[in-house]
Amino acid sequence: MTRPAELAAGGLIAPERIAALDAVAARYAVAVTPAMADLIDAADPDDPIARQFIPDPAELDRRPEEIDDPIGDEPHAAAPGIVHRYPDRALLKLVHVCAVYCRFCFRREMVGPGAKMLTPDEMAAAFAYIRETPAIWEVVITGGDPLVVSPRRIAEAVAGLAAIDHVKVIRWHTRLPVVDPARITPALVDALKAPGKASYVVLHANHARELTPAARAACARLVDAGIPMLSQSVLLKGINDTPEALADLMRALVESRVKPYYLHHGDLAPGTSHLRTTITEGQALMRALRGRVSGLCQPTYVLDIPGGHGKVPIGPGYLCEGVEADSYDVMDYQGAIHRYPPKA
Ligand SMILES: *Cc1c(COP(=O)(O)O)cnc(C)c1O
Ligand code: SF4
Secondary structure, eight states: OOSHHHHHHTTSSOGGGHHHHHHHHTTSOOOOOHHHHHHOOTTOTTOHHHHHHSOOGGGGOOOTTOOSSTTOOGGGEEETTEEEEETTEEEEEOOSOOSSOOTTOTTTTTOSTTOOOOOHHHHHHHHHHHHTOTTOOEEEEESSOGGGSOHHHHHHHHHHHHTOTTOOEEEEEESHHHHOGGGOOHHHHHHHOOTTSEEEEEEEOOSGGGOOHHHHHHHHHHHHTTOOEEEEEEOOTTTTOSHHHHHHHHHHHHHTTEEEEEEEOOOOOTTOGGGOOOHHHHHHHHHHHBTTBOGGGOOEEEEEETTTTEEEEOOOOOEEEOSSTTOEEEEOTTSOEEEESOOO
């Protein structure tokens, strides 16, 4: 479903909202997969799945601090489809289409159904850049959602990277195992693997309800094939900004053998202020997780610094200088302060 009239026909929105949402859809791409439509409880005005995918007139409220390229891909564009910000790893943006369009997307000005795939010439230039840059140890394949391309094209990309000696790790960032689990076919899983290279899949998921039995089975197909999985989530107001929602999400991921990797602070993408929390709120949530849920369930809370300066951890600090020389004050997960080293 890509048009508000279809969302109404599917019972996901009231028909009287079509006109207002058409105005949003004219500005930002809309798509909801059947798997996500099935999860939406249209009777619940605060449904956390609806809030991620159903357009909202609040998106037309653009704030002065919001930026078209919030994480600064542009200053580090090194070749067609390549963003090279850190020395040892480069992004390869294979496609700019996705199976769903998230309302908070940090690349919302770049992604959409009309956006092109890299042409064969551009692909050749991207691979030439990677080949000629020996510092690139890891290639992070992103988009859009790179797993929407055919297994044949995925296998071609993997073979191209596998032929480059200095590339040791191939990392795919995707939402597909959750939003369209049936598309994680054995052929696709097979296409991701390359002899002698490590393939990783990083799943983007934001709410425990996304980890349906079908989504968990899709993750199992990847992990059983020997592909380690990590996750990234975005901290989103009204979706996962409570200790319970975050704990449930992280546990659902770990139960699916997906290790929580990053919890992203909401990027300054245009028209997303209604979905952003403050950093202070994010830090309080991270404190609430620490000690109360398994260490396996702890992601790193990160901010992608606007302007292309990279990701940094912005979680709460537990350590400060003590009053005596060479001593520290350390806070435990319940908030009590302890001197380190302890007094003799
Ligand atoms: C996020 C990102 C990466 C990957 O960063 P990690 O911290 O290794 O996950 C690499 N390059 C760019 C340009 C990025 O935005
Ligand atoms: S799947 Fe990723 S790239 Fe696509 S709309 Fe969602 S956040 Fe953006």
